[in-house]
Amino acid sequence: MSDFSQLPAELQAHKAAGLYRSRRVIESPQGIHLQVNGRSLLNFCSNDYLGLANHPEVVAAFKKAVDDYGVGSGSAHLICGHSRAHHALEEELADFTGRDKVLLFSTGYMANLGVISALVGRGDAVYEDRLNHASLLDGGLSSGARFKRYRHADVAHLDSQLHGPWGRSLIVTDGVFSMDGDFAPLPELAALAKAKKAWLMVDDAHGLGVLGHKGGGLVAHYGLTQQHVPVLMGTLGKGFGTFGAFIAGSETLIETLIQKARSYIFTTALPPAFAEATRASLKRVIADDWRRERLKSLASRFRTGAEQLGLECVQTTVATEASEPLWSAIQPIIIGDSQQTVTISERLLAAGFLVSAIRPPTVPKGSARLRVTLSALHEEQQVDQLLTALEKAMLSLTSASD
Numbered sequence: 001m002s003d004f005s006q007l008p009a010e011l012q013a014h015k016a017a018g019l020y021r022s023r024r025v026i027e028s029p030q031g032i033h034l035q036v037n038g039r040s041l042l043n044f045c046s047n048d049y050l051g052l053a054n055h056p057e058v059v060a061a062f063k064k065a066v067d068d069y070g071v072g073s074g075s076a077h078l079i080c081g082h083s084r085a086h087h088a089l090e091e092e093l094a095d096f097t098g099r100d101k102v103l104l105f106s107t108g109y110m111a112n113l114g115v116i117s118a119l120v121g122r123g124d125a126v127y128e129d130r131l132n133h134a135s136l137l138d139g140g141l142s143s144g145a146r147f148k149r150y151r152h153a154d155v156a157h158l159d160s161q162l163h164g165p166w167g168r169s170l171i172v173t174d175g176v177f178s179m180d181g182d183f184a185p186l187p188e189l190a191a192l193a194k195a196k197k198a199w200l201m202v203d204d205a206h207g208l209g210v211l212g213h214k215g216g217g218l219v220a221h222y223g224l225t226q227q228h229v230p231v232l233m234g235t236l237g238k239g240f241g242t243f244g245a246f247i248a249g250s251e252t253l254i255e256t257l258i259q260k261a262r263s264y265i266f267t268t269a270l271p272p273a274f275a276e277a278t279r280a281s282l283k284r285v286i287a288d289d290w291r292r293e294r295l296k297s298l299a300s301r302f303r304t305g306a307e308q309l310g311l312e313c314v315q316t317t318v319a320t321e322a323s324e325p326l327w328s329a330i331q332p333i334i335i336g337d338s339q340q341t342v343t344i345s346e347r348l349l350a351a352g353f354l355v356s357a358i359r360p361p362t363v364p365k366g367s368a369r370l371r372v373t374l375s376a377l378h379e380e381q382q383v384d385q386l387l388t389a390l391e392k393a394m395l396s397l398t399s400a401s402d
């Protein structure tokens with residue numbers, strides 16, 4: 001029999017396995033340099049890819065909105081918490097994504113949980129890439145629909161599962177995969193979904209703002225419309241640098257979610273100031289092509305350097321030859337062993353670099369990695385410094401274990 005007296009021992013075992021997680025206290029705004037314990041560290045682990053989290057226009061919009069709207073939203077959207085700021089942002093995001101309508105959620109986790117459960121349930125089926133973000137997997141599992149995982153980015157494997165006496169079929173995938181930085185084969189997935197009368201849902205948390213024309217994301221890169229991808233999900237806490245999330249799609253989809261998505265209905269609306277801040281950051285996302293250009297060149301510089309060092313980078317596969325090459329702000333280095341990954345990350349920290357060690361269960365067992373993320377605000381020289389530090393951290397590791 002298990003009771004709570006075993007918690008300390010469980011924690012101890014977690015520590016011994018190199019899986020223990022703890023928090024770092026940040027004393028500065030997000031940016032290339034983070035202040036931690038009075039020390040300045042070079043930040044290579046944030047999802048603020050475009051460098052907008054502390055952008056003066058975004059900060060000013062937030063402050064002004066606090067003057068206009070106060071801080072709290074007061075209630076859920078369906079009671080009296082849906083402000084003009086939220087509404088305007090929804091309209092602008094619909095325009096940005098080329099979808100009929102948008103619905104704001106308080107977080108991406110909640111959006112994914114709410115949407116999947118609103119669309120499928122008992123008697124239906126949900127198909128997910130096995131490397132999907134935890135919130136998508138949790139959403140699928142809690143929906144009550146038959147839950148199937150297909151091999152990563154493997155459309156043929158998905159196809160082989162897509163049959164049976166089930167009602168609705170929902171195919172769910174990350175656009176840019178959060179821990180690998182590679183890409184879902186969206187055109188093929190969309191074609192398969194169409195052939196099987198399934199719906200395709202794409203979570204483009206890491207592609208929006210970063211990829212595609214004007215930052216429209218992976219769906220924009222492939223020119224996929226609302227017909228191809230009926231459910232598009234985006235987060236605002238990453239490329240947009242603010243907070244919150246949204247679902248974009250047809251009027252019918254959005255109205256369905258308003259009626260049925262429990263994580264929309266039963267939660268307090270995002271403070272309106274976040275909506276106003278996001279409206280300001282959306283302007284920068286659309287206008288600042290230089291941020292994407294810069295990220296692209298930094299990513300390529302890092303990758304070339306890492307490969308020269310013989311490090312194991314994740315293969316970023318591009319599904320169609322017809323399109324522009326894809327690139328990612330997420331550049332993981334696979335180490336494999338959790339403890340070694342933590343050691344390298346600690347050594348980098350000692351050298352002044354913040355790079356996160358990603359371990360199971362966030363990634364599959366045996367694929368622990370350093371998740372290096374780049375920002376449009378990094379200097380080339382800083383990327384070079386990281387590569388030098390990485391080389392050192394890994395060399396001494398081999399000799400230590402010999």
Ligand SMILES: *Cc1c(COP(=O)(O)O)cnc(C)c1O
Pocket residue numbers: 106107108109110112133135174178203205206235236237244245
């Ligand atoms: C971060 C993330 C989420 C969750 O979004 P939050 O707004 O942070 O809750 C969902 N999906 C993916 C792919 C993500 O990377």
